[in-house]
Amino acid sequence: MTLFGVSTQALFGQLLLGLINGSFYAVLSLGLAVIFGLLNIINFSHGALYMIGAFIALLGLEFLGMNYWVALAVAPVVVGLLGVVIERTMLRHLYKLDHLYGLLLTFGLALIAEGVFRYFFGVSGESYSPPEALQGGVDLGFMFMPLYRGWVVVASLTACVATWYVIEKTPLGATLRAATERPQLVQALGINVPVLITATYGVGVALAAFAGVLAAPIMQVNPVMGSNLIIVVFAVVVIGGMGSIAGSIVTGLALGLIEGLCKLLYAEASAVVIFVIMIIVLLVRPAGLFGKQA
Amino acid sequence: MKLKKLALAAATTAALASAHAQISDNVVRIGVLTDLSGVYSDVSGKGTVVATQMAIDDFIARDKPSFRIEMVSADHQNKGDIAANKAREWFERDRVDVASELVTTSVALAVQKIAKEKNRIALVSGAASTRVTNEDCNDVTVHWTYDTYAVANGTAKAVTKTGGKKWFFLTADYAFGHSLEADASAVVKANGGEVLGTVRHPFPGSDFSSFLLKAQGSGAQIIGLANAGGDTINSIKQAAEFGVTPKQSLAGLLMFITDVHSLGLKVTQNMYLTEGFYWNLNDETRAWSKRFFDVHKRMPTMVQAGQYSSVMHYLKAVKAIGTDDTAKVMTQMKKTPVNDFFAKGGTIRDDGRMVHDMYLLQVKKPAESTTPWDYYHVRATIPAAEAFQPLSASKCPLVAKK
Numbered sequence: 097m098t099l100f101g102v103s104t105q106a107l108f109g110q111l112l113l114g115l116i117n118g119s120f121y122a123v124l125s126l127g128l129a130v131i132f133g134l135l136n137i138i139n140f141s142h143g144a145l146y147m148i149g150a151f152i153a154l155l156g157l158e159f160l161g162m163n164y165w166v167a168l169a170v171a172p173v174v175v176g177l178l179g180v181v182i183e184r185t186m187l188r189h190l191y192k193l194d195h196l197y198g199l200l201l202t203f204g205l206a207l208i209a210e211g212v213f214r215y216f217f218g219v220s221g222e223s224y225s226p227p228e229a230l231q232g233g234v235d236l237g238f239m240f241m242p243l244y245r246g247w248v249v250v251a252s253l254t255a256c257v258a259t260w261y262v263i264e265k266t267p268l269g270a271t272l273r274a275a276t277e278r279p280q281l282v283q284a285l286g287i288n289v290p291v292l293i294t295a296t297y298g299v300g301v302a303l304a305a306f307a308g309v310l311a312a313p314i315m316q317v318n319p320v321m322g323s324n325l326i327i328v329v330f331a332v333v334v335i336g337g338m339g340s341i342a343g344s345i346v347t348g349l350a351l352g353l354i355e356g357l358c359k360l361l362y363a364e365a366s367a368v369v370i371f372v373i374m375i376i377v378l379l380v381r382p383a384g385l386f387g388k389q390a
Numbered sequence: 391m392k393l394k395k396l397a398l399a400a401a402t403t404a405a406l407a408s409a410h411a412q413i414s415d416n417v418v419r420i421g422v423l424t425d426l427s428g429v430y431s432d433v434s435g436k437g438t439v440v441a442t443q444m445a446i447d448d449f450i451a452r453d454k455p456s457f458r459i460e461m462v463s464a465d466h467q468n469k470g471d472i473a474a475n476k477a478r479e480w481f482e483r484d485r486v487d488v489a490s491e492l493v494t495t496s497v498a499l500a501v502q503k504i505a506k507e508k509n510r511i512a513l514v515s516g517a518a519s520t521r522v523t524n525e526d527c528n529d530v531t532v533h534w535t536y537d538t539y540a541v542a543n544g545t546a547k548a549v550t551k552t553g554g555k556k557w558f559f560l561t562a563d564y565a566f567g568h569s570l571e572a573d574a575s576a577v578v579k580a581n582g583g584e585v586l587g588t589v590r591h592p593f594p595g596s597d598f599s600s601f602l603l604k605a606q607g608s609g610a611q612i613i614g615l616a617n618a619g620g621d622t623i624n625s626i627k628q629a630a631e632f633g634v635t636p637k638q639s640l641a642g643l644l645m646f647i648t649d650v651h652s653l654g655l656k657v658t659q660n661m662y663l664t665e666g667f668y669w670n671l672n673d674e675t676r677a678w679s680k681r682f683f684d685v686h687k688r689m690p691t692m693v694q695a696g697q698y699s700s701v702m703h704y705l706k707a708v709k710a711i712g713t714d715d716t717a718k719v720m721t722q723m724k725k726t727p728v729n730d731f732f733a734k735g736g737t738i739r740d741d742g743r744m745v746h747d748m749y750l751l752q753v754k755k756p757a758e759s760t761t762p763w764d765y766y767h768v769r770a771t772i773p774a775a776e777a778f779q780p781l782s783a784s785k786c787p788l789v790a791k792k
Contacts, residue, residue: 106607113599211427218432220620220652223627233633239603240633314631315596316623316652320429324596359600364563366600367592 109239110360111353116245118352119252120307124325125332125344126256127303130263133339134276134296137187137198142329143322144206145175145301149308150317151213154224164227168251168309175305176298183297188290206323213319221318248310255306256345259299263341272296331374337387347385412713413457414485420446420701421480423473423501424491424516426465429594429619432648434493434516437694439463440686442490445701455709462486470496477501481508487714488513488704491697495519495566502531509716513700516693518618518644519569520779523743527786530716531742532723535696536666538566539779540748542574542616542643544664544772548750549612549641550581558610559588560601560625562617567593570643571616578614586610591621598625599632606634618644623653630657646691650765655756662752667692667732668766671749674731689763699732700744736774741786748777 124146131139152171156162162170182205190197225231226244233242263269275282275289283289308322315321336347351370359366377385422442424434439461446459462484466473473492480486481504489505492498493516502522505512512531514522518541522533550557557578561567567590575585586608589601602625605613613634615622622642629635635657642649645663669679669689678698682690707722708714728736728744736746751766759765781789 106603109603110600113597113603116599117597214427214431218648219429220432220623220648222652223654223657226631233631240606242631242633244631245599314628316620316627318620320620321596324594356600360604363601363604364590364592367595 105238106360110356112236112239112241112356113245114353114356114359115349116249116352117355118349119249119256120311120325120348121329121332121352122256122345122348123252123303123307123310124329125336125348126259126341127300127307128329128333129336129339129341129344130259130303131297131300132333133341134272135187135293135300136191136195136276137202137297138195139297139300140199140203140326141182141206141209142202142301142304143324143326144209145179145304145322146308146311146325147213147317147319147322148178148209149175149305150224150312150321151217151308152305153309153312154222154317157224164309164313167312168306171305171309172302175308176302179298179301180294182301183294187297188293206326210319210323217319219318219320221316221321224312224317226313244313248314251310252307255303259303260341260345328370331370333384335370335374335377335384337384340384340386340388343384343386412715413708414487414714417458417460417485418705418708418714419460419462419480419484419486419488420704421477421484421486421489422461422463422491422697423466423476423480423489423497424463425468425493426463428468430468430493430516432652432688433619433646433691434491434693434697437682437686437688437690438491438493438515438697441682441690441694441698442701444682444685445698445705449702449705449709453706453709455705457708459705466492466497468494468497470500473497474500474504477504478508481505481510487511487716490701491515491693492517493693495521498522498533499526502526502528505530511704511716511719513697513704515696515700519566520573521569523739523741524779524785527741527788529742529788530720532700532738532744533742534700534744535692536664536748537743537778538570538644539573540666540772540777541664542570543577544748544750544777545641545643545662546574546577546614547581548664548770549639549662550578550583554612554639554641555583556610557583557585557612557614558605558608559585559614559616560598560605561588561590562593562595562621563590564593566618567616571614574614574616574643591617593617593621594619595621596624598628601625602629602632602634606632606638610638612639612641614641614643615645616643619649623649626653626657626661636660646693647689647763647765648691650753651688651763655754655759655765658753659755660753662750662769664748664750664772665692666746666748667695668749668751668768669695670764670766671768678731695732699728699730702730703728739781739789741781741784741789743778745774745778747774748772 149171153167230244279289336343358369424438425431464476477489488511490513492514495517498514498517502512506528514533515535518538520537520539559571561571591601642663650658707719711722724738733746738744750770752769
């Protein structure tokens with residue numbers, strides 16, 4: 097049986113792969129959306145922090161014997177704390193200025209982080225093996241599915257849903273959203289707004305580190321792994337609507353699928369298809385698919 | 391008659407006396423223009439600066455030249471325009487005599503053109519494209535270490551001959567990838583194989599699973615990787631993940647020892663590849679590589695070893711004829727065979743191609759590797775005459791003229 101001139105087997109396979117990539121896009125763009133939505137910072141260091149997350153897993157294993165599951169918990173905490181330091185010492189001075197300053201600062205931080213890691217580890221990077229329990233795979237009939245990739249989908253979707261739930265459905269999330277819209281009012285109610293903001297940034301970048309650890313067994317861990325991905329993820333955020341939490345998750349998954357389909361039908365265009373969609377969306381709905389129109 | 395003899399003697403004396411003066415300002419300056427921070431910095435990068443310094447130190451210690459030698463180095467960031475500016479600055483202002491290394495094709499092509507214009511020498515080690523000695527060849531450029539023809543030819547021929555007849559290519563979608571694919575396809579077909587399909591992936595990529603799935607479904611025995619660096623590394627890693635290997639085999643058309651080092655033997659084992667140098671070939675290569683390792687903390691790639699060899703050959707030529715005049719040095723370099731740890735009986739052809747033996751290598755199984763960096767079985771030595779594109783197929787005008 098064929099569809100679009102390709103067998104349905106191949107089609108299912110490619111769609112599944114698209115879903116896997118899409119779940120990466122979702123976690124990364126979610127972190128960006130949280131940070132932009134609540135702090136109004138365009139966090140260009142997101143890719144570098146994702147890379148640092150992967151390196152924490154790698155170095156933890158090499159020097160401390162830290163296994164994958166521990167790394168999955170430790171890396172987000174470490175990078176989250178790093179984020180707290182960045183926010184407290186640098187970013188907070190920029191809130192009153194134009195978005196551009198935050199973008200430039202975080203871009204500079206990303207370049208520094210990449211340069212430092214490149215100096216110590218070179219550009220080829222190192223391999224990180226999936227944990228014992230997730231090695232191998234299952235034959236789905238239409239494709240061979242590595243267990244680890246299945247885990248990636250489950251773990252990232254869980255993280256996405258949990259984050260969305262906390263922000264949109266809990267009192268804490270309500271406070272957060274209130275604090276960003278009317279900081280003075282919320283402060284007057286006795287809530288420490290600066291701490292909330294710092295914590296939000298920490299959680300946002302922790303998501304990047306979480307994605308980094310998830311990616312480590314799939315991609316070679318190297319200093320440029322983040323910068324290769326970050327541009328695509330930014331496009332996802334723009335398409336979804338800057339700052340829209342649910343939008344970034346849905347768009348991430350959808351674009352992963354579209355990209356997967358494009359790789360099957362016309363691979364040469366797969367690198368640009370997301371940007372073509374971005375341009376169309378910007379023309380038709382400048383605030384993004386899920387953004388609030390101004 | 392007597393007068394004639396006297397004149398001859400006088401002329402000879404004058405020639406000898408002026409030998410020193412013929413080295414411009416009595417300093418030979420060697421520029422190393424390479425990728426010190428980007429994707430090729432492991433393959434060439436700082437290691438080529440180390441190798442150049444070793445060549446200069448060794449030459450001074452052994453040959454005791456009467457002239458001074460200086461080295462300058464710069465990062466061209468894999469951009470042709472940056473490289474071109476730097477080369478101009480070196481040639482015009484800093485009186486640099488030779489620009490060397492020049493990894494990535496765009497850089498090599500830009501700099502060799504400027505070298506011709508300024509009448510200086512370009513020694514290419516890291517760049518891969520055969521264009522350097524074909525359409526864009528000139529008489530001041532030498533392409534030293536390898537090219538796409540040599541590496542694709544060696545690997546594709548060996549794999550096809552040992553039964554890998556059905557191929558599928560995974561190709562980086564830019565000039566270099568296309569040229570590698572074309573070179574390899576021709577060899578596969580010439581040896582009785584067939585190419586079942588090809589997929590062009592965006593450059594650079596990070597997820598190759600979709601493309602590998604296509605290759606998996608193609609029914610090919612061999613998946614040829616017409617890409618390089620991080621793309622090759624991730625292709626190999628993900629092929630293992632998706633169970634593509636070991637049912638189908640991969641052939642890396644351009645791979646370096648640093649790629650194998652980075653991936654580990656578990657995923658690369660049994661792969662064939664072709665290189666112009668391997669540190670563990672014989673006592674001579676081991677001795678040199680050990681010295682290199684002591685400084686650089688990594689074993690040399692073929693680009694780094696080739697860099698040493700080319701700089702040494704250049705310096706010897708300058709000493710032999712006592713001048714750094716471009717045309718004379720080029721003639722001397724082409725006249726003299728290259729005999730060192732890197733090449734035995736290597737010669738520089740009219741098109742600027744230094745032809746030397748290449749090695750068909752197979753990656754060892756983890757259990758077979760006894761020492762660090764002990765990665766390859768040497769499966770065959772491809773003689774210089776067969777390893778490179780024959781002159782009869784050359785598109786270089788310098789060859790056609792003859």
